[in-house]
Amino acid sequence: MAEPGSSLAIEENVALAPFTSIGVGGPARFLTRARSEEHILQSLLFAEKRGCPVFVLGGGSNILISDSGFPGLVVKVELGGIRAAADGRVSAAAGEDLDTLIRLCIDKNLAGLECLSGIPGTVGGAPIQNVGAYGDEAGEVISLVRVFDRRSNRILELGASDCRFGYRSSIFNTEERERYIILEVEFALRPGGTPHLRYEELRRRFAARSSIPSVGEVREAVLQIRRSKAMVLSENDxxxxxxxxxxxxxxxxxxxxxxxxxxxxxxxxxxxxxxxxxxxxxxxxxxxxxxxxxxxxxxxxxxxxxxxxxxxxxxxxxxxxxxxxxxxxxxxxxxxxxxxxxxxxxxxxxxxxxxxx
Ligand SMILES: Cc1cc2nc3c(=O)[nH]c(=O)nc-3n(C[C@H](O)[C@H](O)[C@H](O)COP(=O)(O)OP(=O)(O)OC[C@H]3O[C@@H](n4cnc5c(N)ncnc54)[C@H](O)[C@@H]3O)c2cc1C
Incomplete structure (x- = not known):
C-alpha cells in the first residue's frame, strides 16, 4: 500500500524470518524499506498516525523475533552511500553492508576495521552493541554517529564519547534504547596503519613472520578463523x-x-x-x-x-x-x-x- 502524499511503500503482514540470519519469527503488521532519510521521517509519521510501535531493522543478524511477530511497523533501513576522505575518515550510510565497507577500506589500505571482517549486518547496526571481534571494537574507530532523535525530532551528531561504548554496549542498547535511528557512521581509520594483533589465535598465525602483516592479510586470517567457527554467514554452513x-x-x-x-x-x-x-x-x-x-x-x-x-x-x-x-x-x-x-x-x-x- 502507498501512503497518500508520500513516496513510502508499506507492505502488510510480512514474514520476518527471512529478514533474519537465524530464520526465526512471525510476521510484521507493516514493513517499509527506508531508502532515504525522508522515508524514515515518513515512516515514523505513518506509525504515529496509527499509534503503532516501530522497530528499526538493519541486517537482522542480532535479533530474535517472537513467533507471533511484531504488531507494528518494521522500518528496514536501506540508506546507501559511502564517502572516503584523504585523511582516513570514512562515512557510510546506515544501510550499507558492514563487511562490504570493511573490504573497501582494506582496498584503500586503511587500518582499523580489519579485525571486524566477516561480522554480518549493516553499518547502522554496528554502533548499537559496539560490535567487536579478535580484540578490536567498532567504538575504537567510530568518530561520529549521525542520528535522528525520536525524542526531539531532530537530526543530531553524536561524538564517540556521547555513545559511551563498552563491551557489547553503548547508549543505543542501554539508557537511550530506541531513542535514536542511526543514519550515518563516520570512522576515523589509519591510512597505511599497522593492523592490531591483540588476539592470541591471530598472533600465532603470523608468529613465524618477520614482517608486519598487511591489513588484507589480517582480514584473510580473521575470515579463516571465523569460517572454522561458522561465524561467517554461509548458505552452505x-x-x-x-x-x-x-x-x-x-x-x-x-x-x-x-x-x-x-x-x-x-x-x-x-x-x-x-x-x-x-x-x-x-x-x-x-x-x-x-x-x-x-x-x-x-x-x-x-x-x-x-x-x-x-x-x-x-x-x-x-x-x-x-x-x-x-x-x-x-x-x-x-x-x-x-x-x-x-x-x-x-x-x-x-x-x-x-x-x-
Ligand atoms: C554468524 C554471525 C556472526 C556474528 N559475529 C559477531 C561478532 O563477531 N561480533 C559482534 O559484535 N557481533 C557479531 N554478530 C552479531 C551481529 O552481526 C551484530 O550485532 C551486527 O552489528 C548487527 O547488525 P544488524 O544490522 O544485523 O542489526 P539488526 O540485527 O537488524 O538489529 C540489531 C539491533 O540494532 C538496531 N538497529 C539496527 N540498525 C539500526 C539503525 N540504523 N538505527 C537504530 N537502530 C538500529 C535494531 O533495532 C536492533 O535493536 C554476529 C552475527 C552472526 C549471525
Missing amino acids: PDSRSVGSFFKNPVLDSDQADRVEQAARRRGLLRTSERIPRFVIGPGKQKLPAAWLIERAGFSKGYCCGRAAISGKHALALINRGGASAEEILTLMQRIQERVRETFEIDLRPEPVFVGF
Missing part, C-alpha cells in the same frame, strides 16, 4: 544459521571471578592448579569466556533441543536446525542459563535483541 554469539561473556571483578572458580572447584570441574581463562578488559575488570562455561557445565557442541541446537562449531552460537520456533530457541537458551547458574553460580546474559515478546 547450517551452523551459521544463528545470531552469532548468543550469550555475552560475563564481565566480573577479580573477587567475583574467584568465586566462580571456587564454585567450579567445589563441583570437581577444575583441577587444583587449573584456572578459568580470564581476559583483562579494563582496570579490575575481567571477561570470562561464556563458551568455556557452557561446555564445562555439560553441553557439547551440536547439542540439540528440538529444532534448536548449539552450533557444531562454536558452543556460544545457538542455531536453527530448520523450521525452529522462537520458543524452541528460548527453551534451549533457558536450559543453558539454568545449568550454568547451577554449576558456576553466575548468570549468562543473552546478546541478541528480543523483538515482539
